[in-house]
Amino acid sequence: MTPSHSTQAGRPDMAESRERLFDRGEEYEEMLNRGLRLSGETPDYFMRGRVADLVRRLPPVARPTRILDFGCGIGDTTAHLGRAFSGAKVTGVDTAESALECAIERHASDLVEFSPLTEYRPDGTYDLAYANGVVHHIPLEQRDAAMRTVLDSLRPGGLFALFENNPWNPGTRMVMRRIPFDRDAITLSPPTARRLLRRSGFETPYPARHLFFFPRSLRWLRALEPGLRRFPLGAQYWVLARKPSA
Numbered sequence: 001m002t003p004s005h006s007t008q009a010g011r012p013d014m015a016e017s018r019e020r021l022f023d024r025g026e027e028y029e030e031m032l033n034r035g036l037r038l039s040g041e042t043p044d045y046f047m048r049g050r051v052a053d054l055v056r057r058l059p060p061v062a063r064p065t066r067i068l069d070f071g072c073g074i075g076d077t078t079a080h081l082g083r084a085f086s087g088a089k090v091t092g093v094d095t096a097e098s099a100l101e102c103a104i105e106r107h108a109s110d111l112v113e114f115s116p117l118t119e120y121r122p123d124g125t126y127d128l129a130y131a132n133g134v135v136h137h138i139p140l141e142q143r144d145a146a147m148r149t150v151l152d153s154l155r156p157g158g159l160f161a162l163f164e165n166n167p168w169n170p171g172t173r174m175v176m177r178r179i180p181f182d183r184d185a186i187t188l189s190p191p192t193a194r195r196l197l198r199r200s201g202f203e204t205p206y207p208a209r210h211l212f213f214f215p216r217s218l219r220w221l222r223a224l225e226p227g228l229r230r231f232p233l234g235a236q237y238w239v240l241a242r243k244p245s246a
Helices: 003-008 011-021 025-039 043-057 076-084 097-107 140-153 170-178 190-199 216-228
Strands: 066-070 089-094 112-116 126-132 154-165 209-211 236-242
Touching: 043 076, 043 126, 043 209, 043 236, 066 076, 066 140, 076 089, 076 097, 076 112, 076 126, 089 097, 097 112, 126 140, 140 154, 140 190, 154 190, 190 236
Parallel strands: 066 089, 066 126, 089 112, 126 154
Antiparallel strands: 154 236, 209 236
């Protein structure tokens, strides 16, 4: 499948659903906060936790200068990736035009840019790609094509950090039921995510890592979380995949 084909595949369904989610950036944020109140934390807490673990986990030789935020939404993480990887140029892409308008207004700069997925063309130059909570909104039959779009975006040896909600965590399922745009999402377990990545052409040499074990009411236990990264009970997990060098 050529890059242009993989970029186009599955757009109508994904675009329609995500446009409904992001009809207004403020409404999206309120729905997300409504669900996350069960944890006692804000979306910013989880965003910072994901990116911090990504920075810690990247191989020492990885020094990304071009980063793709695939499914960037309103762009908060896109901008934060730019701060976490100082000097890197970050591109956020999404199908929801209203979300992108919000992202551009809030975060666009010389090093942070945004593009509709309909206009995005993978060029094989990105060092790192990031996606959080995106795949569970993509119809099953379109997921391989979406992952190949990410693959085609990366240079040989480039890395892809795929973050997803953990369906094995009861708290995650409760939160998703409270968020209107997550109720009908088809979640994927860590083994399913790894199979999807390998099927799409990625290597998966690293084990899945699990995050966010304790709500704010039990925050005194969070000092234990670094030792629990391989236990599949966190509210979210992520898989670090790699595009083959050859």
